Amino acid sequence: MTTALxxxxxxxxxxxxxxxxxxxxxxxxxxxxxxxxxxxxxxxGLSEEEATSTCLTLLGSAKLxxxxxxxxxxxxxxxxxxxxxxxxxxxxxxxxxNWWRGVGWLLGMLVLVLSMVVYGWWRGKPAWLFPWLGxxxxxxxxxxxxxxxxxxxxxxxxxxLYIPMALLLVYxxxxxxxxxDWLYGSLMLLPxxxxxxxxxxxxxxxxxxxxxxxxxxxxxxxIGLSFLALGVTVATFIRLRxxxxxxxxxxxxxxxxxxxxxxxxxxxxxIPALLILIIVMLLLLLSPALVERTLRHTGQRPxx
Amino acid sequence: MAQRRELIKGSIDSLLLCxxxxxxxxxxxxxxxxxxxxxxxxxxxxxxxxxxxxxLEEAGLIQGKWQTLPSGRQRxxxxxxxxxxxxxxxxxxxxxxxxxxxxxxxxxxxx
Numbered sequence: 001m002t003t004a005l006x007x008x009x010x011x012x013x014x015x016x017x018x019x020x021x022x023x024x025x026x027x028x029x030x031x032x033x034x035x036x037x038x039x040x041x042x043x044x045g046l047s048e049e050e051a052t053s054t055c056l057t058l059l060g061s062a063k064l065x066x067x068x069x070x071x072x073x074x075x076x077x078x079x080x081x082x083x084x085x086x087x088x089x090x091x092x093x094x095x096x097x098n099w100w101r102g103v104g105w106l107l108g109m110l111v112l113v114l115s116m117v118v119y120g121w122w123r124g125k126p127a128w129l130f131p132w133l134g135x136x137x138x139x140x141x142x143x144x145x146x147x148x149x150x151x152x153x154x155x156x157x158x159x160x161l162y163i164p165m166a167l168l169l170v171y172x173x174x175x176x177x178x179x180x181d182w183l184y185g186s187l188m189l190l191p192x193x194x195x196x197x198x199x200x201x202x203x204x205x206x207x208x209x210x211x212x213x214x215x216x217x218x219x220x221x222x223i224g225l226s227f228l229a230l231g232v233t234v235a236t237f238i239r240l241r242x243x244x245x246x247x248x249x250x251x252x253x254x255x256x257x258x259x260x261x262x263x264x265x266x267x268x269x270x271i272p273a274l275l276i277l278i279i280v281m282l283l284l285l286l287s288p289a290l291v292e293r294t295l296r297h298t299g300q301r302p303x304x
Numbered sequence: 305m306a307q308r309r310e311l312i313k314g315s316i317d318s319l320l321l322c323x324x325x326x327x328x329x330x331x332x333x334x335x336x337x338x339x340x341x342x343x344x345x346x347x348x349x350x351x352x353x354x355x356x357x358x359x360l361e362e363a364g365l366i367q368g369k370w371q372t373l374p375s376g377r378q379r380x381x382x383x384x385x386x387x388x389x390x391x392x393x394x395x396x397x398x399x400x401x402x403x404x405x406x407x408x409x410x411x412x413x414x415x
Contacts, residue, residue, distance in 0.1 A: 029331060029354065029380050036332040037350070060349030068355030072362055 002052045005034055008062050014296065015066035017181040018073055019124055026069055034059075067243075074246075076127050076238035084128035084238045087113060087135045088191065088231035096224025100216075110139060125180060127187075131234050134188035137173065138195070140166045145199070178288045179295060185288030186250055187237060191230055193281035194257050198223050200273055201265035215268075222264035226257050233257075247285075254281045312348055316356045317365075318399060319346065321384060321392040324366055330379040331357065357382060365391045 009027055016023050034055060041051035059065070076084070090109060099105040117136045120129030144166045147158030178185040202215045216223075233253035240246050258281060262274045269277075312319075323334055331353055338346040360366045365388035368380045384392070 025380075026354070026358075028378070030351070032330070032377065032379055033332045033350065033354075035377070058349070059351040061351070064349075065351035065354065068352060069358055072355055072358040 002048065004052050004056060005038075008056060008059065009034075011062035012066045012069075015063050016070055017183075018070065019126070019180075021124070022073060030059075030065075070243070071241045074243075075241045078239070080126065080128045081235040081238040084131050084187075085231040085235040087116075087131050088227050088234055091135065091191075092224045092227030092231060094224070095220040095227065098217075098220055100220065127184065127238055130177060130184040130188045131190070133173065133177065134191060137170050137188075138191075140169060141192075174288070175291070175295075178291050182288035182292040183243065183246055183250075185291070186247075186285040187234065189284040189288075190233070190250060190254065191227070192284055193254060193277050194226055194230065194261060196280070197258055197261035197265075197269060197274075197277050198226070200277075201261065201268045203268060219264065222260070225264075226260055229253065229257050229260065250285050251282070254278075254285060312346060315399075317360060318392070318395040320356060320360060320382075321365060321388055321395065324382050325384045325389065325392055328369075328381040328383045330381050333379075334382075360388070363391075364388075 009030060012030060013023060013027055016026060018026070037055045037058065038051050041054055042048070046054065090112070094100045094105060094109060113132055113135045116132040117129065120126060120132060123129075144158060144163045147155065147162055149155070174185055174188065177188055198219065201219060202212045230253065233249060236249050237246050240249065255278065258274065258277055261277075262269045262271075319338060320334065323329055323337055329337065331350075334357075335350055335353060357366070357368070361368055361382070364385055366382045367385055368382050370378055371381050372378050
């Protein structure tokens with residue numbers, strides 16, 4: 001096959017963003033089509049160059065073909081939508097029903113999240129895996145934040161040792177996810193600004209655990225509500241076909257949920273803090289697209 | 305030309321089902337068969353055939369299966385499913401009703 005046609009297939013592959021087995025099937029099917037077309041054109045007396053050029057014209061835009069095939073396969077079933085929304089819904093219930101104080105519930109949640117991540121990874125990283133993956137990183141981030149509140153010497157250990165290692169782990173998993181599809185990176189990072197918003201609202205600066213536990217208790221129903229909203233967002237995301245709609249639903253939901261956090265935090269989250277959180281949220285949701293583009297330009301092919 | 309493209313776009317599912325109901329076919333064969341049987345009327349960007357085939361497959365109306373030819377080449381043949389047969393029947397009847405109604409309006413009145 002000529003270089004121009006190989007480039008055409010590469011361009012389709014780059015824009016498909018499907019899981020690897022499906023991607024290979026689509027590319028192989030187009031490849032067989034091109035082989036037939038080229039053979040027929042050459043039999044009709046065209047040179048290799050003419051046949052390639054005619055073949056490319058007849059196929060049409062690689063990006064359009066890839067986008068249309070993506071939209072055919074991008075809509076998850078209702079059960080996948082429920083699976084994807086479940087970690088947010090469970091996290092929401094943990095607060096709404098005041099189970100967050102029970103160590104048993106927290107451990108149960110942790111075991112469930114880790115089991116789902118292992119199962120999803122083993123099943124070829126379907127779309128529903130990524131919200132679970134986001135929650136599996138939460139204990140890593142939370143442990144780092146809590147270490148900062150330990151007595152003086154320990155916080156240095158956290159800053160010098162734990163936090164860089166934790167960031168490296170989060171970074172590696174995020175990059176791996178972005179290579180599959182940057183939108184899944186955004187889906188995974190979606191709850192982070194909301195968690196940060198509630199963390200700031202609880203504001204554990206006074207270092208007296210009883211105070212911030214009490215505030216957490218006061219905000220628990222609203223924390224639950226904000227995560228239930230994220231659950232609905234994720235289910236909608238999975239059911240949508242078009243990428244621009246998926247992006248819009250993530251951004252809109254992030255904005256609405258953060259505003260909700262500020263409203264229910266009863267003045268504990270200042271306007272500048274809210275604005276910073278909104279900027280962070282937009283960066284978290286949209287920067288995976290830039291990272292994906294950079295990875296492509298540096299020659300790292302997206303993988304499943 | 306754009307109007308024709310729109311017409312084809314609206315009827316592509318029916319056209320594809322009509323072809324694969326007679327015999328299982330692969331993508332390139334479908335393109336050639338459409339062109340031959342419509343005497344060149346149905347010509348479109350070939351790449352856009354595959355999204356349509358995949359959409360019908362996702363809807364359970366057709367099923368694609370890889371087959372290896374004696375030459376060693378592989379082709380993905382599309383077969384119609386039972387759901388596809390029902391779907392085609394419904395589309396045929398809709399299309400005939402539409403044609404009959406269009407003819408009543410579009411044909412010049414014979415006084």
